[in-house]
Amino acid sequence: MSSVIADTRFSVLDRSRTREGHTNAEALRDTVRLARELEGLGYHRFWVSEHHGVPGVAGSAPTVLAAAVASATERIRVGTGGVMLPNHQPLVVAEQFGVLESLFPGRVDMGLGRSVGFTDGVRRALGRDKDVADDFAGQLEELLGWFLGTSPTRVHARPAEGLTVPPFVLAMGEGAAIAARAGLPMVIGDLRGREKMQRGIDHYRTHFRPSPWAREPYVVISGTIAVAATPDEARRLLIPEAWSMAYSRTHGTFPPLPPAERVESLTMTAKERGFYEAGLAGHIAGTEEQVAHELQAVLKETGAQEVLVTTSTYDREALLDSYRGLARITSG
Numbered sequence: 001m002s003s004v005i006a007d008t009r010f011s012v013l014d015r016s017r018t019r020e021g022h023t024n025a026e027a028l029r030d031t032v033r034l035a036r037e038l039e040g041l042g043y044h045r046f047w048v049s050e051h052h053g054v055p056g057v058a059g060s061a062p063t064v065l066a067a068a069v070a071s072a073t074e075r076i077r078v079g080t081g082g083v084m085l086p087n088h089q090p091l092v093v094a095e096q097f098g099v100l101e102s103l104f105p106g107r108v109d110m111g112l113g114r115s116v117g118f119t120d121g122v123r124r125a126l127g128r129d130k131d132v133a134d135d136f137a138g139q140l141e142e143l144l145g146w147f148l149g150t151s152p153t154r155v156h157a158r159p160a161e162g163l164t165v166p167p168f169v170l171a172m173g174e175g176a177a178i179a180a181r182a183g184l185p186m187v188i189g190d191l192r193g194r195e196k197m198q199r200g201i202d203h204y205r206t207h208f209r210p211s212p213w214a215r216e217p218y219v220v221i222s223g224t225i226a227v228a229a230t231p232d233e234a235r236r237l238l239i240p241e242a243w244s245m246a247y248s249r250t251h252g253t254f255p256p257l258p259p260a261e262r263v264e265s266l267t268m269t270a271k272e273r274g275f276y277e278a279g280l281a282g283h284i285a286g287t288e289e290q291v292a293h294e295l296q297a298v299l300k301e302t303g304a305q306e307v308l309v310t311t312s313t314y315d316r317e318a319l320l321d322s323y324r325g326l327a328r329i330t331s332g
Helices: 024-040 061-070 090-103 122-127 130-148 175-182 194-207 232-252 260-264 272-281 286-302 316-331
Strands: 010-014 045-048 077-080 108-113 167-170 186-188 219-223 225-227 284-285 304-308
Touching: 010 024, 010 077, 024 045, 024 061, 024 108, 024 194, 024 316, 045 061, 045 108, 061 077, 061 090, 077 194, 090 130, 090 186, 130 167, 130 175, 167 175, 175 186, 194 219, 194 286, 219 286, 225 232, 225 316, 232 260, 232 272, 232 316, 272 304, 284 286, 286 316
Parallel strands: 010 045, 010 304, 045 077, 077 108, 108 167, 167 186, 186 219, 219 304, 225 284
Antiparallel strands: none
């Protein structure tokens, strides 16, 4: 194993993807089960996500799911990738993470994003306009103020005030600049757009201002990594997600993950085929040797301190095998 891989932390974001023929409840239990397995494999963090009104994602309440994950594990850090701050009142978010940190001290991360609802209908249901994300920097400052006890309201966030819950900014669009100004660790993706990702990292490092939360820049790169015995088997892991993305781009709704063999038997339109092939391209996928080689290259390029793996697929056992393979690469 190369020294650059040995010096890097590896973590996982599981989006509780639903699968054809399986329930939302199964997807959530699969997430908790996966966290237990990954703790045993030595992964550093396990994060869960926030989506609303999406047929293909069961994870709509990340702090609730994070509590379940933390309860089922003992050592692995647990957090969110992320809580979409524009959807919530910062005080309530602070209180939720204060409760998590009080119950699971020293293990909780607060990953924060600036996305609003996936569709107009979801945004209306949340009572949020599309432009609410424009004040993400202000919302972030207010949230952190609840932990520091600096709110001008004279209200105190219980039990958050005085606790230290490490915040991370999910860098989408302006996120890198916001993370730099706030002096916070940054999560940036994805691995398919290396040039854009590198520009965000360079801007972040150049403009980073030390803060009570981080003295130096901390970069987490995120994306899909698939490890299997052969390149073809690794590619099959990518097929369900690639098709779901292609379907969402052509039909306006993000469906549950289908089995790879069903996707391979489909007759696609030219537009669907284009999105599907694009969805298969650019990820880190292959044998352990191939993945190790590509990981070494991207880590040297980016100088990232951590990799957050975001792989989703229909076959959960094959997914776990992929994480086992990656663990062998990263542990030597």
